[in-house]
Amino acid sequence: MSSIADHLLAVRARLERAVLDCGRDPKQVRLIAVSKTFPAEAVREAYRAGQRAFGESYVQEAVEKLSRLQDLRPDTEWHFIGPLQSNKAKHVAAHFDWVHSIDRLKIAQRLSDLRPAGAAALQLCIQVNIDAQPTKSGVAPEDALDLALAVQALPRLRLRGLMCIPAPQKDPREQREVFARLANLMHDLNRAGLQLDTLSMGMSDDLEAAVAAGATVVRVGTAIFGARPPVSAQPHSSPSSELT
Numbered sequence: 051m052s053s054i055a056d057h058l059l060a061v062r063a064r065l066e067r068a069v070l071d072c073g074r075d076p077k078q079v080r081l082i083a084v085s086k087t088f089p090a091e092a093v094r095e096a097y098r099a100g101q102r103a104f105g106e107s108y109v110q111e112a113v114e115k116l117s118r119l120q121d122l123r124p125d126t127e128w129h130f131i132g133p134l135q136s137n138k139a140k141h142v143a144a145h146f147d148w149v150h151s152i153d154r155l156k157i158a159q160r161l162s163d164l165r166p167a168g169a170a171a172l173q174l175c176i177q178v179n180i181d182a183q184p185t186k187s188g189v190a191p192e193d194a195l196d197l198a199l200a201v202q203a204l205p206r207l208r209l210r211g212l213m214c215i216p217a218p219q220k221d222p223r224e225q226r227e228v229f230a231r232l233a234n235l236m237h238d239l240n241r242a243g244l245q246l247d248t249l250s251m252g253m254s255d256d257l258e259a260a261v262a263a264g265a266t267v268v269r270v271g272t273a274i275f276g277a278r279p280p281v282s283a284q285p286h287s288s289p290s291s292e293l294t
Contacts, residue, residue: 107132
């Protein structure tokens, strides 16, 4: 088997142990393989190993990669998980099934306006800056309800839940505490009348803590594909080449 297949087996085993350790059903937690910065062939290897959901963060790279993977498109699900500018929204609206990183109503409105007629509703998560990082994207927790209510009213979209990318923590207890805040926030939003079912949280180094706190989606990249190249060597690093 390829190294990617081996890594996928290891990650799936970690995920299953984490889910069973907290008394949950393994079917309640989905794995997204974060393929950003890795070539189309790496996605094909993961696909051959049974992976079907993939995450991307850079619009130009993702669109180019998807063009080389058209034969896999009917059997795969694509999640946009990075910051999104309004002038890139048309490409995401056209090519993705999910967007996890909504933190402004303007972006959601653009996606709603640009979602192709006849396409299935675009599934959305609101990104919450759950630990108030000054350089991190995401809506403040106290503003999440107003944004969620506004997004929920838009056509051609379906609001599913919340996403966070907290600051790295080594202590599993601190990891769980931060993730629990997002889970509690979703509970509060549902008590206010929403019907959210998705908590997108947890990555390679903290997926166990996220599952223990209630994650329904974990986003794993390096544990599957390996270390990413330096930023200067990544295909999205040149702003002049980005799609408009």
